[in-house]
Amino acid sequence: MKKLTFTFLLLTLNHFIFPQTKLQSPTEFLGYELGDRFTRHYRMVEYFNHVAEANPGNVRVQQYGETYEHRPLIYSIITSADNFKNLEQIRQDNLRRAGMLEGTPATKVAIVWLSYNVHGNEANSMEASMKTIYELVTPGNTKTKEWLKNTVVIIDPCINPDGRDRYANYYNQYGNIPANNDPQAREHREPWPGGRANHYLFDLNRDWAWESQTESKSRIKIYNQWMPHVHVDFHEQGYNSPYYFAPAAEPFHEVISNWQREFQTTIGKNNAKYFDEQGWLYFTKERFDLFYPSYGDTYPVYSGAIGMTYEQGGIGAGLTVTTNEGDPLTLKDRLTHHFTNGLSTIEISSLNAAKLNDEFERFFKENNTNPLAAYKTYIIKAENNPDKIKKITDWLGTHRIQFGHAAAGKPARGFDYSTQAQNNFNLTTDDIVFNIYQPKGRFITTVFEPQSKLTDSLTYDITAWNLFYSYGLKAFALNEKIPLAKNYQPVPLAASAIPSKPYAYVFNYQSLTDVELLAALMKKGIKVRASEKTFTLNGQRFDPGTIIVTRRNNEGIADFDNVVQLIAKELSRKIHVSATGFVDKGLDFGSGDVNYLKIPKVALLGGDQTSALGHGEVWHFFEQQIHYPVSAIPTDYFKTVDLTKYTILIVPDGNYRLFDEPQLAAIEKWVSDGGRLILIANGAAAFADKKGFALKEFADDDAKKKAEKEDKEQKEKEGPVKYADAERKELSNNISGAIYKVSLDKTHPLAFGLDDFYYTLRTNELHYPYLEHGWNVGTLKGKQKPVIGFAGSKINKKLENTLVFGVEDKGRGQVVYMIDNPTFRCFWENGKMIFANAVFMVGQ
Numbered sequence: 129m130k131k132l133t134f135t136f137l138l139l140t141l142n143h144f145i146f147p148q149t150k151l152q153s154p155t156e157f158l159g160y161e162l163g164d165r166f167t168r169h170y171r172m173v174e175y176f177n178h179v180a181e182a183n184p185g186n187v188r189v190q191q192y193g194e195t196y197e198h199r200p201l202i203y204s205i206i207t208s209a210d211n212f213k214n215l216e217q218i219r220q221d222n223l224r225r226a227g228m229l230e231g232t233p234a235t236k237v238a239i240v241w242l243s244y245n246v247h248g249n250e251a252n253s254m255e256a257s258m259k260t261i262y263e264l265v266t267p268g269n270t271k272t273k274e275w276l277k278n279t280v281v282i283i284d285p286c287i288n289p290d291g292r293d294r295y296a297n298y299y300n301q302y303g304n305i306p307a308n309n310d311p312q313a314r315e316h317r318e319p320w321p322g323g324r325a326n327h328y329l330f331d332l333n334r335d336w337a338w339e340s341q342t343e344s345k346s347r348i349k350i351y352n353q354w355m356p357h358v359h360v361d362f363h364e365q366g367y368n369s370p371y372y373f374a375p376a377a378e379p380f381h382e383v384i385s386n387w388q389r390e391f392q393t394t395i396g397k398n399n400a401k402y403f404d405e406q407g408w409l410y411f412t413k414e415r416f417d418l419f420y421p422s423y424g425d426t427y428p429v430y431s432g433a434i435g436m437t438y439e440q441g442g443i444g445a446g447l448t449v450t451t452n453e454g455d456p457l458t459l460k461d462r463l464t465h466h467f468t469n470g471l472s473t474i475e476i477s478s479l480n481a482a483k484l485n486d487e488f489e490r491f492f493k494e495n496n497t498n499p500l501a502a503y504k505t506y507i508i509k510a511e512n513n514p515d516k517i518k519k520i521t522d523w524l525g526t527h528r529i530q531f532g533h534a535a536a537g538k539p540a541r542g543f544d545y546s547t548q549a550q551n552n553f554n555l556t557t558d559d560i561v562f563n564i565y566q567p568k569g570r571f572i573t574t575v576f577e578p579q580s581k582l583t584d585s586l587t588y589d590i591t592a593w594n595l596f597y598s599y600g601l602k603a604f605a606l607n608e609k610i611p612l613a614k615n616y617q618p619v620p621l622a623a624s625a626i627p628s629k630p631y632a633y634v635f636n637y638q639s640l641t642d643v644e645l646l647a648a649l650m651k652k653g654i655k656v657r658a659s660e661k662t663f664t665l666n667g668q669r670f671d672p673g674t675i676i677v678t679r680r681n682n683e684g685i686a687d688f689d690n691v692v693q694l695i696a697k698e699l700s701r702k703i704h705v706s707a708t709g710f711v712d713k714g715l716d717f718g719s720g721d722v723n724y725l726k727i728p729k730v731a732l733l734g735g736d737q738t739s740a741l742g743h744g745e746v747w748h749f750f751e752q753q754i755h756y757p758v759s760a761i762p763t764d765y766f767k768t769v770d771l772t773k774y775t776i777l778i779v780p781d782g783n784y785r786l787f788d789e790p791q792l793a794a795i796e797k798w799v800s801d802g803g804r805l806i807l808i809a810n811g812a813a814a815f816a817d818k819k820g821f822a823l824k825e826f827a828d829d830d831a832k833k834k835a836e837k838e839d840k841e842q843k844e845k846e847g848p849v850k851y852a853d854a855e856r857k858e859l860s861n862n863i864s865g866a867i868y869k870v871s872l873d874k875t876h877p878l879a880f881g882l883d884d885f886y887y888t889l890r891t892n893e894l895h896y897p898y899l900e901h902g903w904n905v906g907t908l909k910g911k912q913k914p915v916i917g918f919a920g921s922k923i924n925k926k927l928e929n930t931l932v933f934g935v936e937d938k939g940r941g942q943v944v945y946m947i948d949n950p951t952f953r954c955f956w957e958n959g960k961m962i963f964a965n966a967v968f969m970v971g972q
């Protein structure tokens with residue numbers, strides 16, 4: 129009996145010590161060497177799961193979300209067996225260190241997070257992640273085991289599986305066998321839209337803060353559960369560039385701490401050591417700056433990490449390519465470089481684990497007790513539109529920003545976002561308050577501060593993004609600290625008493641959720657009207673754009689009342705009812721100016737010549753935000769498309785050669801017959817100065833000559849441009865993304881639901897005079913300078929008295945010109961409202 133028990137014990141022990149699954153290298157598991165092929169995403173997931181099965185005592189793989197195309201988003205946690213037993217304690221201790229949980233931390237372990245392949249066609253990254261996890265766990269590598277004793281490594285092997293597979297599938301289909309190193313061969317020229325972006329063609333490395341995409345939403349959640357000390361975002365750049373790693377380039381946002389600057393250099397030097405040993409070329413401190421808060425390096429930086437971008441040269445390189453310098457570059461080279469820097473980063477973090485923890489704690493202590501930024505508190509006034517308040521408070525919550533209400537109302541003074549000046553106002557206990565005395569204090573500053581200090585105007589991205597302007601919110605920034613006294617109390621929706629058969633249902637039209645309601649009603653075939661003017665009903669005032677659903681015209685809808693009420697309930701819309709079409713003041717429901725809204729049939733141009741991002745933004749808007757059908761029409765057979773099947777044609781941003789004279793004439797006829805053409809940014813530029821269209825270029829007149837003369841005088845004064853200054857000099861003509869204040873003609877349907885001003889995010893240098901024949905709904909009047917962000921002096925001059933949004937009536941149809949892209953990156957809430965108006969409200 130005793131012997132039997134012993135054998136049993138031995139067997140059980142055996143099971144623990146020697147797991148069932150024996151660890152295989154990527155080569156053994158996949159059946160080919162890493163770098164010989166582009167691995168499809170599902171095989172990588174299988175490999176990570178295999179590694180976890182083979183290492184149940186120190187590796188975990190977890191799914192944290194799913195892409196639009198239903199691929200799993202996974203991350204894995206790798207550490208020593210001892211740490212692994214304490215994983216939850218380590219995680220919580222880290223949040224305690226940040227002040228996000230109560231209590232004193234007992235553990236002190238470095239947390240390093242490696243993210244791969246945010247851009248799908250920067251395709252070595254996911255391959256490198258497999259080599260990295262293998263070397264972390266294989267018993268053959270004793271160094272990594274040392275590091276894991278005081279380090280938790282988190283690997284997200286592929287942030288963008290849909291884009292990654294789009295690239296891999298393309299390459300696997302079109303690549304020569306054996307691989308062709310000729311840069312002109314098809315395998316080095318990806319077709320539109322390329323694999324860089326996700327399913328909806330969004331750049332996920334611009335979306336960390338805005339979380340417009342499902343991948344970002346899922347990731348931000350787990351990121352904030354861990355709050356790593358070091359975060360690396362692995363990328364690739366054009367294949368002729370050498371490797372780039374930290375330290376980053378200026379500008380650095382001023383909230384970045386000295387330690388964050390220093391340790392980037394420490395890491396960079398450790399990486400350099402390995403690159404020097406092998407003779408690999410690299411550069412640092414150039415091109416990739418730390419300013420825009422929505423990247424995979426800056427978002428972590430503003431959340432207390434050492435956030436970095438690593439860039440291998442490799443986009444378009446396929447399995448092998450000959451570079452400009454005549455050298456071969458293979459996928460194996462590329463993944464070896466990423467792998468080397470991944471391990472180097474873990475090594476140097478492990479060597480500095482205690483210091484990383486102490487400095488991380490210090491970063492947050494400063495946030496929580498003594499934040500340096502000038503503006504300490506932000507106030508969102510309670511009288512703002514409740515949908516917008518809900519959306520922005522939800523957003524604050526996902527980033528773990530604490531907000532609430534002040535203890536008592538009082539007179540206050542602060543920067544007023546609606547006037548860009550210091551103003552007095554009354555702070556009430558209903559207003560929403562958040563201050564920067566909290567863990568996410570620095571992140572708050574980067575998103576909401578009235579003006580960001582730019583240490584160098586040469587930046588990689590837009591220079592302004594303030595969400596108060598995006599939402600058009602009445603808001604204030606204060607230099608004083610207002611503490612949070614009460615938890616946020618959302619205003620409850622007043623229940624409406626609905627008579628059994630009202631004459632009409634009436635809904636406000638002030639937010640994107642109201643647009644969703646309109647779209648939902650139309651999808652059910654319900655006929656809807658919108659009032660063009662203000663009216664009063666039952667003593668209540670309704671603004672232009674108010675949606676009216678009359679019983680008349682909808683007799684054919686089965687169960688009409690229930691359908692309307694259910695849609696309103698699902699979207700939490702307040703239902704107003706009327707027993708009569710006779711209003712107290714304004715136009716009765718039967719008036720000709722209470723417009724019947726035709727149900728739009730929408731076509732969206734896509735494909736070669738259109739901007740993939742611009743196309744994706746509109747596609748995402750319809751499908752994911754207002755849930756309304758849209759047909760994507762590719763450019764390559766656009767000429768053969770029967771446009772009479774659609775009432776709306778949207779031409780997104782792009783670089784068009786497709787609109788020749790016969791095409792323009794055909795489109796003009798379609799518009800005159802009742803179509804509505806919506807042109808965005810360079811989509812509008814393609815129609816400027818074209819026969820039959822109202823958008824004109826500035827004439828080559830005196831004004832231009834005067835500007836040239838001034839320019840010449842200025843040049844003479846300054847002397848010749850130095851070779852080294854040329855790039856900076858160019859900037860006076862550029863806008864890399866800045867916010868301007870636009871005057872709106874609120875009486876036009878394109879401006880329904882908006883206030884007197886609209887803040888536009890200008891991301892191009894296009895400028896056109898007001899329409900002579902048409903409605904100038906949004907304009908830049910008089911002298912121009914951005915309310916926030918950087919724009920060159922010359923371009924500001926060119927923008928004086930120019931068109932932003934205009935509508936040309938043509939026959940029975942309209943052309944809507946949108947010089948700025950209102951759907952840019954899908955985070956400009958008020959812009960989406962204007963875009964929705966172009967689709968649903970204009971031209972009725």
Ligand SMILES: [Zn+2]
Nearest residue numbers: 247250363364
């Ligand atoms: Zn990239």
